[in-house]
Amino acid sequence: xxxxxxxxxxxxxxxxxxxxxxxxxxxxxxxxxxxxxxxxxxxxxxxxxxxxxxxxxxxxxxxxxxxxxxxxxxxxxxxxxxxxxxxxxxxxxxxxxxxxxxxxxxxxxxxxxxxxxxxxxxxxxxxxxxxxxxxxxxxxxxxxxxxxxxxxxxxxxxxxxxxxxxxxxxxxxx
Numbered sequence: 001x002x003x004x005x006x007x008x009x010x011x012x013x014x015x016x017x018x019x020x021x022x023x024x025x026x027x028x029x030x031x032x033x034x035x036x037x038x039x040x041x042x043x044x045x046x047x048x049x050x051x052x053x054x055x056x057x058x059x060x061x062x063x064x065x066x067x068x069x070x071x072x073x074x075x076x077x078x079x080x081x082x083x084x085x086x087x088x089x090x091x092x093x094x095x096x097x098x099x100x101x102x103x104x105x106x107x108x109x110x111x112x113x114x115x116x117x118x119x120x121x122x123x124x125x126x127x128x129x130x131x132x133x134x135x136x137x138x139x140x141x142x143x144x145x146x147x148x149x150x151x152x153x154x155x156x157x158x159x160x161x162x163x164x165x166x167x168x169x170x171x172x173x174x
Contacts, residue, residue, distance in 0.1 A: 002059045007067065007120045014067035014081065014117055017056050021068055024077040024105075025052050033106040037142040058084050064098065064125065069117050071108070079104035081117040083125060083134075090137070090162040092169060098125055100136040100172075102148065114148045122152060122172075134172040137162060 004016040017025070026048040028034050035042050043051060059065040066082035081102035087095055100122070102114040125134070136154060138145045146168065149157075154170035161167060 002063050004059050004065070004067075005124060007124055008072075009116050009120050011072050012078075012113060012117055012120075013070040013072055014120060015070060016059070017052060017066070017068040017080070019052075021077050022049065022052060028077075028079065028103065028105045031106055033109075034103055037139040037145065038103060055080065055084075064128070064130065066101070067117070067121060069104070069113065071113075077105075078108040078113065079117075081114065082121050088137075088162060090160060090167070092158065092160050094135040094137065094169060096132060097135040097171075098130060098132050100134055100152075102145070109144065114145070115151050118148065118152055133174050136170045136172075138168045138170065140166055140168055 006016070007014040026043075026045055029043040029048045029051060032042050055066045062085060064083045066080045066084065068077060069079045069081055070076065071078045079102065083098040083100055085096065085099060100118060102118055104113055122134070136149055137160070138149060138157070146157075149170045152172065154172045157168035157170045159166060160169040
């Protein structure tokens with residue numbers, strides 16, 4: 001059984017997701033400002049529950065996954081960040097990589113939380129030595145996430161396609 005670590009930063013706690021996060025998780029993934037560049041459509045209650053369960057289970061299957069992000073000052077769930085391997089049918093393929101990702105509630109946007117969370121998550125992943133390269137995919141119009149990827153040391157992106165939409169594929173040197 002995989003033990004999911006808890007990681008700390010000055011302002012954040014990255015921890016395992018909990019079933020009790022569901023209401024906040026659903027509100028986040030049901031908000032159009034969150035899903036605008038991630039799938040394009042707010043998730044239903046049922047789809048949010050399925051996503052939460054998948055996020056929790058990835059850790060047991062792969063030994064890595066997404067962390068829930070809690071704001072240290074308030075104890076409030078404000079998003080998630082981490083890694084997965086979604087076996088996406090896309091060009092170019094990123095299968096077999098640590099696909100980095102992050103998502104935050106709208107009022108947490110623009111505060112540097114995504115960069116702060118991903119820095120500590122990347123440091124944790126690097127220490128685990130998974131032997132996998134790290135990637136992330138970002139919509140062409142999502143300039144804030146592109147800036148996060150740049151700050152995290154991902155190389156200049158290449159143009160790809162996912163679900164018949166153009167996508168930027170970033171790779172981080174091992």
